[in-house]
Amino acid sequence: MNALLSEARAKVGHRLAMHLRVDLFRLHNSTPMVSFTFDDLPKSAVTSGAAMLEAHGARGTFYVSGSLVGADGPDWVAGDADDVVALHRRGHEIGCHTFSHQRACDLDAAAMQQEITRNRAYLHALDPSIRIDSFAYPFGYGSYARKHQLRKEFQTCRSIVQGVNSGGVDLQFLRAMPLIDREMDRDGIERAFDDAQTNNGWLIFYGHDVTDRPSPYGCSPALLEHALAAASRRKIPVLTMAEAMRCARG
Numbered sequence: 001m002n003a004l005l006s007e008a009r010a011k012v013g014h015r016l017a018m019h020l021r022v023d024l025f026r027l028h029n030s031t032p033m034v035s036f037t038f039d040d041l042p043k044s045a046v047t048s049g050a051a052m053l054e055a056h057g058a059r060g061t062f063y064v065s066g067s068l069v070g071a072d073g074p075d076w077v078a079g080d081a082d083d084v085v086a087l088h089r090r091g092h093e094i095g096c097h098t099f100s101h102q103r104a105c106d107l108d109a110a111a112m113q114q115e116i117t118r119n120r121a122y123l124h125a126l127d128p129s130i131r132i133d134s135f136a137y138p139f140g141y142g143s144y145a146r147k148h149q150l151r152k153e154f155q156t157c158r159s160i161v162q163g164v165n166s167g168g169v170d171l172q173f174l175r176a177m178p179l180i181d182r183e184m185d186r187d188g189i190e191r192a193f194d195d196a197q198t199n200n201g202w203l204i205f206y207g208h209d210v211t212d213r214p215s216p217y218g219c220s221p222a223l224l225e226h227a228l229a230a231a232s233r234r235k236i237p238v239l240t241m242a243e244a245m246r247c248a249r250g
């Protein structure tokens with residue numbers, strides 16, 4: 001019963017987070033933009049994903065939970081601390097994904113603060129020059145109760161609720177499109193880019209591993225290559241979340 005109640009509360013908090021803005025931010029980017037984001041630091045996102053972005057002259061945003069670094073899970077081999085530092089030095093952005101990879105709706109204000117502080121300390125110990133401006137909700141679960149708090153700590157919070165951001169947006173609940181073979185195909189990628197071009201939008205992709213046999217949460221190199229080629233064909237700049245925010249501020 002308690003578990004059911006807690007799930008019900010989590011769902012309500014998530015739905016409120018989705019629909020109630022802390023405030024409305026108007027995007028002032030002069031052209032459409034696209035960001036490629038990867039969660040949880042699978043090794044293949046570093047070895048294949050980052051390398052493919054770099055081959056297009058682009059950089060990505062990698063949302064890291066300190067507790068998952070070097071910790072292989074059921075779905076992939078994990079990247080390690082050296083990978084985090086290497087990504088940062090190669091110009092990719094390192095974002096926060098809580099330290100323990102916990103849903104925001106399960107954390108009270110003190111617990112969230114601890115998660116943020118611990119993750120920052122972990123990343124700064126690896127390299128003090130890592131800036132942490134961007135946050136992604138673990139498991140995609142937002143929390144209305146935590147949005148004000150996150151707004152003070154980060155420029156943006158990325159959800160996994162589908163959509164292309166344009167016009168007035170909620171920076172504490174940015175929408176994103178899956179770069180996940182099970183959920184997205186080439187036509188879907190083209191439609192998302194069409195939307196970004198029609199509405200001068202900010203298209204954000206999210207994914208995990210990048211390998212020929214991806215997990216249910218990851219993508220094949222072919223799907224990532226299609227998205228990168230689409231951006232290049234349409235002359236849409238590929239920006240990290242922090243870079244895109246600089247453009248969005250106009």
Ligand SMILES: [Zn+2]
Pocket residue numbers: 039040097101137138139
């Ligand atoms: Zn995650």
